[in-house]
Amino acid sequence: MNQMTNPAATSVAVKDLRLAYGSLTILDDLSLDIGEGEFIVLLGPSGCGKSTLLNCIAGLLDITDGQIWIKGRNVTWEEPKDRGIGMVFQSYALYPQMTVRGNLAFGLKNAGLPRGEIDKRIARAAEILQIQPLLDRKPAALSGGQRQRVAIGRALVRDVDVFLFDEPLSNLDAKLRSELRVEIKRLHQQLRNTMIYVTHDQIEALTLADRIAVMRGGIIQQLADPKTIYNKPANLFVAGFIGSPAMTFLKGQIGERDGVRTFEAGGSTIALDQYRGEVPARGTAVILGVRPEHVAAGHVAAGHGAAGHGAAGHGAAGHGATGAGGAAAKVEIDEPMGSDSLLWLRFAGQALSARAPAEHGFKAGDAVSLGFDISKASLFDTETEQRL
CATH class of the missing domain: 3.40.50.300 (P-loop containing nucleotide triphosphate hydrolases)
Incomplete structure (x- = not known):
C-alpha cells in the first residue's frame, strides 16, 4: 500500500x-x-x-x-x-x-x-x-x-x-x-x-x-x-x-527480428520498439494488453491477400506489425456505437477488438490489416500478472 x-x-x-x-x-x-x-x-x-x-x-x-x-x-x-x-x-x-x-x-x-x-x-x-x-x-x-x-x-x-x-x-x-x-x-x-x-x-x-x-x-x-x-x-x-469496452489481452511470447524485440502469437509478429516499459528476454511468455482505440483496422491492400501488410506496418495507429505472417485479422462482429463502431476481430487465433469510424465499410467475414500503437500498450508477466 x-x-x-x-x-x-x-x-x-x-x-x-x-x-x-x-x-x-x-x-x-x-x-x-x-x-x-x-x-x-x-x-x-x-x-x-x-x-x-x-x-x-x-x-x-x-x-x-x-x-x-x-x-x-x-x-x-x-x-x-x-x-x-x-x-x-x-x-x-x-x-x-x-x-x-x-x-x-x-x-x-x-x-x-x-x-x-x-x-x-x-x-x-x-x-x-x-x-x-x-x-x-x-x-x-x-x-x-x-x-x-x-x-x-x-x-x-x-x-x-x-x-x-x-x-x-x-x-x-x-x-x-x-x-x-x-x-x-x-x-x-x-x-x-x-x-x-x-x-x-x-x-x-x-x-x-x-x-x-x-x-x-x-x-x-x-x-x-x-x-x-x-x-x-x-x-x-x-x-x-478499467475501460469500456475492455482492454484486449493477447497471449504470446517475446521474439526478436532485425535487432528489435517483438511480440509473437499465432504466426503474427508485432514490433515492440515503441513500448514504454521493460521488454523481457526473448522466449519469455507474456500477455499483451491493448485498448480498442489503440488498434487501427485497414482494408487489405489489393494483391496482398488475407495476410497483406496494409495498415499493419503503416496504419493510422502509427506503429504496426511486420513479418512474413503480417497482421491480418478477420471481422466477426460489427457493433455500431453511434459516433464510431467496435469491431470484434479474430487475430492470431484470439479475440481482439478495435474502434473504427462509424462509416468504416467493414462487414462480418472481411479480412483486415491491423496497426497497433504499441506506445500505449501494456505487457504483463504471465505468472505475477504485473505490468512490465
Missing part, C-alpha cells in the same frame, strides 16, 4: 487498518493517505472491501487493529457524529412525513443549533444544489435525482470537512447518473472539501476522481490518478476492470 506520511499533514489517514471477524479477514494491513481537498474514489467489484473501508472511516464499523486520523486527529474510537464527516448513502433515507426543509433541518435541530444558523445553512445548501423550489415538498413528490440532491444536502448542511459517498447514484437511471456526476464534480470544485466516494462504476471513478484506489479482495491494487490507472494499469486485474 502507499506509504504513510505524518497523519497531521493529511485530511484523512488510514494506517495499518485491519478488520476481521474471527478467522475471516476482510481488510488487512491497509494504509491510505488522502490529501486536503482531494477527491478519492474507492473502486472495485462487489465484495472487494470498498464500502467496508468507507464504513470504517465513518466509524460505523469497529476496526480490529490500526488507526484512522481525520484532520490531524486520531478518531479511531470516536463516534461517527464526532468525526467531522457527512455521509451520503445509496439509499436516500429521507423522512417521508417531513418536507425537504424538515429533512435538512432535522440533524441540525438535534445538535441544538439556533434557528437562524439552521436557516442560513439550509439556504446555502439549497442554493448550491439548486433545490430552492423543492424545500416545501415532501419526498414522495420528488424524482429520484431530486431525492438524492436532498440526501447530499443533508450532509452538506453539517458544514463538515470530509464527505463520504457510498454508491450514491446506483439507484438512478443512466441519464440521471450522468447528470448528478456533473453536479457532484461541480460541488467538489466549489467547496474543495475532501471527498471519499465508493463505486463499482468505472465511468464515475474516471470522471470524478483526483485519484482512484482500485480494490480487490480487501487490498488496494493500484492508487493513482485516472490517466495513470487507464494508461499504465499496475496489473491484469486493474487493466481488465
Whole structure:
C-alpha cells in the first residue's frame, strides 16, 4: 500500500487498518493517505472491501487493529457524529412525513443549533444544489435525482470537512447518473472539501476522481490518478476492470527480428520498439494488453491477400506489425456505437477488438490489416500478472 506520511499533514489517514471477524479477514494491513481537498474514489467489484473501508472511516464499523486520523486527529474510537464527516448513502433515507426543509433541518435541530444558523445553512445548501423550489415538498413528490440532491444536502448542511459517498447514484437511471456526476464534480470544485466516494462504476471513478484506489479482495491494487490507472494499469486485474469496452489481452511470447524485440502469437509478429516499459528476454511468455482505440483496422491492400501488410506496418495507429505472417485479422462482429463502431476481430487465433469510424465499410467475414500503437500498450508477466 502507499506509504504513510505524518497523519497531521493529511485530511484523512488510514494506517495499518485491519478488520476481521474471527478467522475471516476482510481488510488487512491497509494504509491510505488522502490529501486536503482531494477527491478519492474507492473502486472495485462487489465484495472487494470498498464500502467496508468507507464504513470504517465513518466509524460505523469497529476496526480490529490500526488507526484512522481525520484532520490531524486520531478518531479511531470516536463516534461517527464526532468525526467531522457527512455521509451520503445509496439509499436516500429521507423522512417521508417531513418536507425537504424538515429533512435538512432535522440533524441540525438535534445538535441544538439556533434557528437562524439552521436557516442560513439550509439556504446555502439549497442554493448550491439548486433545490430552492423543492424545500416545501415532501419526498414522495420528488424524482429520484431530486431525492438524492436532498440526501447530499443533508450532509452538506453539517458544514463538515470530509464527505463520504457510498454508491450514491446506483439507484438512478443512466441519464440521471450522468447528470448528478456533473453536479457532484461541480460541488467538489466549489467547496474543495475532501471527498471519499465508493463505486463499482468505472465511468464515475474516471470522471470524478483526483485519484482512484482500485480494490480487490480487501487490498488496494493500484492508487493513482485516472490517466495513470487507464494508461499504465499496475496489473491484469486493474487493466481488465478499467475501460469500456475492455482492454484486449493477447497471449504470446517475446521474439526478436532485425535487432528489435517483438511480440509473437499465432504466426503474427508485432514490433515492440515503441513500448514504454521493460521488454523481457526473448522466449519469455507474456500477455499483451491493448485498448480498442489503440488498434487501427485497414482494408487489405489489393494483391496482398488475407495476410497483406496494409495498415499493419503503416496504419493510422502509427506503429504496426511486420513479418512474413503480417497482421491480418478477420471481422466477426460489427457493433455500431453511434459516433464510431467496435469491431470484434479474430487475430492470431484470439479475440481482439478495435474502434473504427462509424462509416468504416467493414462487414462480418472481411479480412483486415491491423496497426497497433504499441506506445500505449501494456505487457504483463504471465505468472505475477504485473505490468512490465
